[in-house]
Amino acid sequence: xxxxxxxxxxxxxxxxxxxxxxxxxxxxxxxxxxxxxxxxxxxxxxxxxxxxxxxxxxxxxxxxxxxxxxxxxxxxxxxxxxxxxxxxxxxxxxxxxxxxxxxxxxxxxxxxxxxxxxxxxxxxxxxxxxxxxxxxxxxxxxxxxx
Numbered sequence: 001x002x003x004x005x006x007x008x009x010x011x012x013x014x015x016x017x018x019x020x021x022x023x024x025x026x027x028x029x030x031x032x033x034x035x036x037x038x039x040x041x042x043x044x045x046x047x048x049x050x051x052x053x054x055x056x057x058x059x060x061x062x063x064x065x066x067x068x069x070x071x072x073x074x075x076x077x078x079x080x081x082x083x084x085x086x087x088x089x090x091x092x093x094x095x096x097x098x099x100x101x102x103x104x105x106x107x108x109x110x111x112x113x114x115x116x117x118x119x120x121x122x123x124x125x126x127x128x129x130x131x132x133x134x135x136x137x138x139x140x141x142x143x144x145x146x
Contacts, residue, residue: 006112008042020064020078024102026113028062028083030128031096037115044100044107054123057088062099085128095120097130 009020020026035050060083067077083097097116104110118130 003117004037004115005039006041006114007039008111009113010039012111020066020113022064022066024064026062026064026080026099027059027102027110028080028085028097028099028130029059030057030085030094031098031115033093033095033120035096037096041112043112044098044110047098047112048107052085052088052092052094052123054088054091056086057123057128058086060085061102064099083130085130087125087127088123089125090123093120093122094118094128 029044029048030052031047031050032052035047041047062083063081065079067079069076080099095118097118099113099116101111101113116130121128
């Protein structure tokens with residue numbers, strides 16, 4: 001599963017305690033194929049226009065686990081709980097899941113963390129399930145420029 005990181009997550013990773021904090025609760029949403037990734041997207045409100053628009057789809061709660069630093073490969077493993085977004089009716093095609101902060105009262109205040117690229121699929125009344133893997137992805141910090 002490939003992944004992309006948003007600037008809000010990269011800045012938080014540089015400042016500490018990190019992009020993700022083990023045990024914190026995050027939310028996840030499914031985006032249609034019309035979405036084009038940009039690391040400058042910062043909040044859910046920046047991407048919500050591309051969220052699935054069919055019912056009974058619903059955003060899901062996700063618990064993230066951050067593994068131990070892999071010094072040999074300069075990376076950190078990130079895992080998350082399985083997500084089931086319901087059995088959405090036909091009408092949308094999707095290929096990514098976005099994980100974002102649960103904090104903040106509105107979409108304009110909820111920081112984006114990362115996008116997980118999944119196989120392209122159309123909604124067809126079958127359950128939309130994204131399984132957490134071990135690890136789901138690796139985070140490699142960017143070098144800081146003085």
